[in-house]
Amino acid sequence: GAGVSQSPRYKVAKRGQDVALRCDPISGHVSLFWYQQALGQGPEFLTYFQNEAQLDKSGLPSDRFFAERPEGSVSTLKIQRTQQEDSAVYLCASESQETQYFGPGTRLLVL
Amino acid sequence: QKEVEQNSGPLSVPEGAIASLNCTYSDRGSQSFFWYRQYSGKSPELIMSIYSNGDKEDGRFTAQLNKASQYVSLLIRDSQPSDSATYLCAVKGTGRRALTFGSGTRLQVQP
Numbered sequence: 001g002a003g004v005s006q007s008p009r010y011k012v013a014k015r016g017q018d019v020a021l022r023c024d025p026i027s028g029h030v031s032l033f034w035y036q037q038a039l040g041q042g043p044e045f046l047t048y049f050q051n052e053a054q055l056d057k058s059g060l061p062s063d064r065f066f067a068e069r070p071e072g073s074v075s076t077l078k079i080q081r082t083q084q085e086d087s088a089v090y091l092c093a094s095e096s097q098e099t100q101y102f103g104p105g106t107r108l109l110v111l
Numbered sequence: 112q113k114e115v116e117q118n119s120g121p122l123s124v125p126e127g128a129i130a131s132l133n134c135t136y137s138d139r140g141s142q143s144f145f146w147y148r149q150y151s152g153k154s155p156e157l158i159m160s161i162y163s164n165g166d167k168e169d170g171r172f173t174a175q176l177n178k179a180s181q182y183v184s185l186l187i188r189d190s191q192p193s194d195s196a197t198y199l200c201a202v203k204g205t206g207r208r209a210l211t212f213g214s215g216t217r218l219q220v221q222p
Contacts, residue, residue, distance in 0.1 A: 033209060042115075042199050042212030043155065056209065091154055098143055098203075100210060102154040 002026065004103035006092050012109045013082045021077040021106045023092030031095035034067055034077050036088045037105070043091050049075060082110045114138060115202050117213035125221050130187040132216050134200030137181070143203035144176055145210065146185045150196045158198075159185065190220045 005024040013019050025032050031050055035043035036059075045059040051072035060067070064083075069075040079086055087110045093100040115136050124130045132146075143162055147155035159174040161167045161183065167174045173186040183202075187194055197217045201210040 031208065035210075040214070042201075042214045043210070045209040045211070048208055056207075059209070095208075099145075099157055099160060101157070102147075105154050 004092055004094050004101055006090075006103040006106050008106060009104060010107050010109075012111065015084060015110055016081050017110075018078065018080045019082055019108065021079075021090050021108070023075045023077070023103060025073065025075070025092070025094030026096070026101060029094035029096055029101075030072075032069060032075050033093045033095065033100060034075070035091040035093065036061075037091055038088045046077070046090075079108075082108075084110050086110050113213070114204070114211045115200055115213040117198075117200050117216045119214055120217040121219050122216055123219045123221060124190050126190060126192060128190050128220075130190045130194065130218055130220070132185040132187075132198050132200075132218065134183045134185075134213055135181055136183070136200075136202045136211075138202065138204040138211075139178075139181060140205030141178075141181075141202045142205075144174070144183045145201040145203075146172075146174060146183075147199040147201060147212075148196045149199055149215065155199055187218075190218075192220045192222050194218060195220050 034046040037043040048056040049069045064080045066078045089105040092103045146159045149155045161174040175184045197215040199215045200213040
């Protein structure tokens with residue numbers, strides 16, 4: 001079946017622009033996670049949803065980062081007033097039976 | 112001290128040899144452990160999960176867990192050039208749903 005999909009795959013933003021990253025989880029997966037991966041590092045947790053409820057947002061680095069999953073399926077990660085340090089790959093994962101399956105990621109470059 | 116530690120490598124092994132990848136973690140209450148493979152420019156792909164002390168084998172891969180020593184390892188037998196990738200160790204800490212990743216070990220299998 002279809003895996004986790006993310007769009008856009010690449011995004012170039014000027015510093016100060018707002019961006020929105022989309023994640024389509026595997027159908028039926030209740031749990032959805034967002035991670036940020038800097039070059040040469042492992043993914044770092046940002047936030048977690050169970051259905052539409054955001055149960056953990058402890059990893060969001062600042063109040064410029066906001067995530068939502070209003071209908072318990074598709075999720076959007078929004079970054080306001082992007083900064084150069086926001087440049088990274090943003091990975092979405094959905095979970096079934098303790099296992100997280102990752103999407104292809106969105107590579108964000110802030111100039 | 113990082114929560115999940117891995118040697119960054121690169122670990123270089125000849126084709127056909129056994130590659131041994133190691134990971135230590137700090138949260139003694141962790142219960143779930145995962146190895147992901149990540150090719151350059153791609154997203155993490157699950158190889159193995161392990162939850163109990165001892166060994167778990169799947170094809171050419173064996174995961175080993177020692178909770179007393181807070182140590183988890185991945186052995187790859189008959190290494191192939193296609194195994195060349197970064198291997199990420201991930202742990203679910205006490206009471207957490209999110210994964211905490213190490214920074215990954217880069218494996219190079221020489222033909």
